[in-house]
Amino acid sequence: MSTLPDPDDPIGPDGSRAGPDETRLRARAFLDAQFSVLLVVCLLVAAAGGGLVYTTHVDPGTETQTRTVSSWNVETEYVHSAEVTEPSPVFSIGDELTNRETYFASVAPELDVAAQTTYTADSAESVDVTLESTLVVRNVGGEESGTVYWEQREAVDSTTATDVGPGETVSAPFTLNSTAIDERVATIEEELGASPGETETFVVTDVEVAGTLNGENVTYTRSVQFGISHEGATYTVSDPGVQSDGDEQQVTETVERTYGPLRGVGGPLTLLVGLLGVAGLGYARYEGLIGIDEAEREYLSFRDDRSEFDEWITRVRLPPEAHDRPEAYADGLRDLVDFAIDNDTGVVEDPNTGAFHAVSGEFVYTYRPPLAPGFGGGAGRAPGPDRSGGDGRETAGSDANEDGFDGDESGDDEADAGLFTSSLFGDGSDATESSESGTASDEEPDDGSERDEGPAPDGRE
Template sequence: MSLGGDRDLLGVRVRAILDEWFWAVALVAVVVAGAGGYVAYTAYAAPGTTVEERQVSSWEGNGSYTTAATVTEPNPLYATGTELSDRPAYFLTVSPRLDGTFAFEYAASGGGSVDVAVEQTLVVRAVEEGEDGSTVEYWRIEEPLGTTDASGVTPGEPVRTTFSRNVSRVANRAANVTERLGGTPGSTRITVINTVALDGEVNGQPVERSATYRLPVGVDGSTYAPGETGGQAVTGSTTERITRERTYGPAWRVGGPVALLIGVVGLAGLTYGRYDGQLAVSVAERDRLDFESTREEFDDWITTARLPSAVLDRPRVDVDSLSGLVDTAIDVDARVFERPDGAAFYVPHEGLLYAYTPPRGEAVVADERDGASTGRPPDADSEGDGGADES
C-alpha cells in the first residue's frame, strides 16, 4: 500500500508543494485577487466614459452623361431623322453628330441651397503611355462648349447642360494636325470635360467644392463610342461627439468577481493551512515521497511476486535504499521482486536474500491501526510456495 492509497499520496504531494512554494503560490493568489478586484471595480463601480463620433448629417453629389445621335444620312438600317440614344457605338457615316447631356445633382439629409456653375470643354490630344505607366502628351487642343449657371439649387434638383459636336469632323481635324506635324506617336483621344463648382449651404453647413467629370469618345474606323463617365462624387458629412458610459462584457462583469473570489478564498485557505500546520509534511511522509519517486524511476527493474518461504528464510542482507537494491540486482544480473502489498523488496542471490523495506508514511501507519482493530493486518502477505524461482 502506498501512503494509504494513491489519493493519500497525491494529497501529501500537494501539501509538500504548497509548503515549499508557499510564498510564490500566495503571491499568485494576491495577484489574482488584485486583478479580479480591479476588473470588478472597473466594470461595476467606475466604468468610466468613452467618446464616440456620430454622423448627424451627410450629402453627396455626382454627375452623369447621356448621349444620342440623329441619323442624317440614308442607310439600310435606320430612317433618316431617327434618334439613337445611349448606344454603345454610333456610325460616323450615318450619324456623325454626337448630342450629349451632362446632369449634376446632389442629395442631402438635411436640405440645402447651392449655386452650381458648370463649364464644358472639348479636349482633343495625342498621348502615348510609357511602360512605367506615365503618359506623354504630344499636342492638345481645347474648345469651349459653353457654361451653365444655376442658383438656389436644392437636393434632388438636377442641373443640366448640353453639347453637340460632329465627331467625324473632330476626328478629321485631329488627323490633319497629326499629318501636318509629320506624324505623331501614340493615339488621338477625344474627351468632353465638365467642371462643376458648388457654393452655398448644405445641411446647415457652408459648402464650397468642385469636381470634374469626363466623357471619353473613342473613334475606331467607321464608328465612335462614348465611354464610361470618369470622375468621383463629392461628399460631405457632419458629426458630433457623444460621451457615454463605457460598458463591459461578461469577461469583465463575471470574470472579475470570480477571480476576486478565487484569489481571496485561495489566499485565506493557504494562510490558515500554513499557520494551522495543515500544510506541514512529516519526515516519514517526505521519505515516502522520495521512495515513490525512486520506485517510479526503477519500475523496469522491479517485478511484483510472491516469493516462496524457502527463499524468504535465507540469511537476510538489509539494504538502506531502493536504489541501492536495484544497483545490487544489476551487479548480480537479477530482478528486484516486490511484495504485492509493496511492503518489501527482495533480490535473492547465491543463498542470500537482499532486502529493502520502504518507509510506510503516516497514512499507512493509520491503515495498520485500522487493520489491527479488525484482526487482520492490511499488508498481510501469505507467501506461497510457487512464486518466483530462486536465483
C-alpha cells in the same frame, strides 16, 4: 498455487494490501511544498481581477471619439444619345440610339450629350450649380512626352442654376456632330501640312457647386471629361461614368470608455477565483488539510524508489530457512538496490511481508518499507515474519504453515522454496549444518555437567 498480490499495493499491519489514495497524498505534498507560490499566484489573480473590476465598472475612464454629424456629396455624369436621320435596313428614321459606346456616323452623325449634376446634404441654403462644357480638339505627342502640338477650344454650353435643392438635377445639354468634327480636324492638318502626334477630341465640363451645406459655406469644383473619336463610318465615345465627390462634417468629443462583455464578466470572475483560491489555501492550512508528516513523506519516497527500481526487484515468497542467516537492515530501498548492484546480486520482495531482501555472503540484507498512511497503526514498518524467541529477538521460524504456507500449497511452495534457497544460498549445507549444530547443542546439558551415558556396549568405561 495462490495468486501473487499486486506489488504496487501497500501492506497493512495485518498483512493485507490496501492504502490511501496516493494521488491525493501527493496532491497534499505538492500543495504543502508550493503553498507560498500558490498563495502568491492567487493573490496576483485576485489583484488582477480587482483591477479589471475597478477599471471596468467603477472608474472606466474616458476616451476621445470622432463621429460624423453630417455629410454632403456631389455626383456628375453624362447621358448621350443619337437620333437616326438617314434611312437604313436596320434602323428607322427617328429611332434614338441611347448610351451606346459606338454610333454609326452615316445614319446618326449628331450626338446629343447632357452633363448632369446633383448633390445630397442634410441641409442646404442658397446653392448655385454651374456647368460649363468646352469642346477640345488637339494634337499631342506620346503619353511620356505629353507634348501638345496644336489645340483648338470651343465652348459648347454654359448652364447656371440657382437655389438648387438637395436631390435636384441640373442638366447642361449640347450636341456634337461627329462628321463636322472630323472635317475640322482634316482641315487643320491640311493647313499645317503635317500631323506629328495623335489627334484627340473630347468635351471637358467644369462643375461648380456653391452655397451653404450643412451649415457651412462650401464651394465645390471639379472637371469631368467626355471623349469622342471618329473612326471612318463610326464614332466611339469614352464615358467616364458617375463621378462622385463629397465631404463629411465630424466632431471630436470625450466620452466614457466602454468595454466588451468578455471584460465585463471576466473581471469579476477573475477576482472571485483569486479570492476563493486564497481562502481555500488558508482554510486548508488552518485545518491541516494540506501537508504531510514524516511518515507519509517516507512512504512517498519509498513508492518513488519502488517504481524507479522495479526492474531490479523480483517477487519471491521466502521460505523460513531464508532467515536463518544473520540479517542486516538497510535504511532505504535505494540503499538496498545500490548494495545489490555493487555486489552483483538481486533484490527480492517477499509478497507475504512486503519486505525486500538481498543475499550476499553469509548475510541477508533487508529493507522493511514504511506502512501506508491510513492504517490503524500509524507510522511504522511492514511486518516481518513472526520469529520472536524467548529473548524477544527475531529468529528463524520452523513452522511449515508460517509466512503463508499451508497444507494445500506445501508441495508447490516447497518447490519454490527449494529453487530459491538453491539459487541464493547454495546447496543448503550451511542451513543443514546450522540445524545439526542446533540439535547437538540442544542435547548438551544446560549446567555444563557431564552426562552419565552408562557403561559402554563392550563393557569398557
